Amino acid sequence: MTEQRNSQSRIERDSMGDREISSSVYYGIQTVRATENFPISGIRPLPTYVDACILIKKATAIVNGELGCIPQDISQAIVQAADEVLAGQFREQFVVDVYQAGAGTSHHMNVNEVLANRALEILGDHKGNYKRVSPNDHVNYGQSTNDVIPTAIRIGGLLALSRTLHPALEGAIATLEAKAAEFQDIVRSGRTHMQDAVPVRLGENFRAWAHILTEHQNRIYTASGDLMVLGLGGSAAGTGLNTHPQYRARVISTLAELINSPLQPAPHLMAAMQSMAPFVNVSGALRNLAQDLVKISHDLRLMDSGPKTGLKEIQLPPVQPGSSIMPGKYNPVMAEMTSMVCFQVMGYDSAIALAAQAGQLELNVMMPLIAYNLIHSIEILGNTIAALTQRCIQGITANRERCLAYAESSLALVTALNTHIGYLNAAAIAKESLETGKSLRQIVLEKGLMSEAELAKVLNLEQMSQILPLE
Structure with missing residues (x-):
């Protein structure tokens, strides 16, 4: 419920009372309370996570409109508002800190309020007139934080994988294979225990790395299959309370079309709501990839060590000066950055595991932490692999004479x-x-x-x- 105070502000009411809110913002009273309660990190929701939530709201508005659960004009206005957000508008309106109320209710209501207020504008009404378009009764019809947020984590994970990590892995694998062919005739000394070992081909080093990344990509594909099984339609506790009998199947089918992915309903809605196992599984696959990426980045640094007092079997492309005091020094900064990102992903995985086991009874309330850590892990790994490929691996050259000298001696x-x-x-x-x-x-x-x-x-x-x- 709302009333206009003046052109600069409006008054919104909820079950806790009244609040004055700037007329310029699209979020509402529950979002304002959340920003006051959680001034924790300054980290706002990831854009991919916002996309996932908005896609869910678009699908639910379409289906609830078709089923007659909400008026058709309101359904269409919510869909238009969702499309505008997906096109990049109103992004500054998603303001709740990632460390927030358990289960993600604060972020969820932020999404509901932004879509409701924009839908009101589309219908020619003013923000805050929730009697016309309600964040709860219309945008959130037949839904609960309890089924929307675990679904959003799944959709966000799938979006992040398809947008960032898988393309980056494919590019890295192709580049490593190209380098393997380029360096196939170069013999170098192998090393085990950091001591001299039998000769190997430099090209095979790069081919081995390509194979390692290929196997990791396959593991991630397998693990991400769990993300395609959705508990959407479970409503408050997995019972489907307040949903149309056809809603569950139709909303998942609609969402599958929106993201072009073979989504399917979970066989047991309560299980899909309670267990965070799919996220732990994907995170574990990411951690596994990160561990081998650290190994590869360290190998690159060792093989490039020098230039006079190290191995210097390869030359990584210099991309920036390496010292504030030593002139002419260039450091393996892309490989160093890669290791740091991988360490962060490993830390995120540990936090996800702790959060996943911290659920009680019908709900896991640690989902906001899991959402941020999982999607962020996917995206920073993807961005890192792409940068390492483009700014480092593509430009590697071999020191043929040094490699041969080591091998012969x-x-x-x-x-x-x-x-x-x-x-x-x-x-x-x-x-x-x-x-x-x-x-x-x-x-x-x-x-x-x-x-x-x-x-x-x-x-x-x-x-x-x-x-x-x-x-």
Whole structure:
């Protein structure tokens, strides 16, 4: 209920009393109370999460209008208001801190109020006239925070994956495969335990990373299947109270068309409302990806270390000066940034796991934390992988001479002699080479353990570093 005080403000009323609200804003009294209660972080809802909520409201308005649950003109006005938000308008009106009332009621009402007030304008009425268009009775008809927010987390996750992470992974995999082909003929010394190991192909290092990311993408695709099963229609406690008998199936079908994804109703609405397992599953897949991304970013830093006192087998493209005091210094900043983002994702995963187990009875009230952490993890991982690919991996060059020099001088070449002279003889030769500075080849020939022709064949770096195909 509302009354206009003057052109600058209006009075809105709820069950707790009256509040004066600026006429310029589209949110209402419950949002104002939330902003006063939760001045916590200054972090507002993620745009993708807002999109997810607005898409749900659009689908519900369409279906409730078709079913005659709300007047058709109000249904159309809500849909138009939703489309305007999805097109980028009114984004500054979603103002509730991500750390807020349990279950996400504050953000949910922020969405309901913005759509109701914009719908009122579309209908030629003034903001706050909730007798005409109500945030609760019209925008939220047949819904509850309890089924809308877990659905919004699912939709937000799917949107974030399709918009950011999957395209970024596909770009990274393609770039790594291209680099693998470019570097396939370059032999370098492998290293295990940070010590010299048998020779490997530089190209295979990049191909291995591409394969690792491909497997992670497949795991994420599998985990995200859980996000397509929706409890929307469960209403307050999973019973479907105050919903039309056809609403549940029709609203999920409509929402599936809006996001072009094969959504389906949850087989048990209470279960879909209570369990946060789908989000834990996806977050775990993200954490798994983050852990390997840290490994890859650290490998890039090690292989580029130097330029005079490190490995310097590859050159990462310099993208900015690296020191405020040391001239000419360039640091592997894209790889460093990647690790930091991955550490944050791992932290978010731990918080999601804690929040997921903190539900009681018919509801998990920690959903706002899960929503922010999950969607943000997806988006910062996607943005990071895209930046790493474009600003680092694409421009990597190889130091062929340095790679070959390390490979030729590695004592681990003696491994190839095992089957010809035995492990103990090979170990003795490696020890003597290290102590005397003589080459492995020279010592073997001096001891008469193999002929020069045999050695040339066995100590062939090209052959040693070739990965054997599966038979």
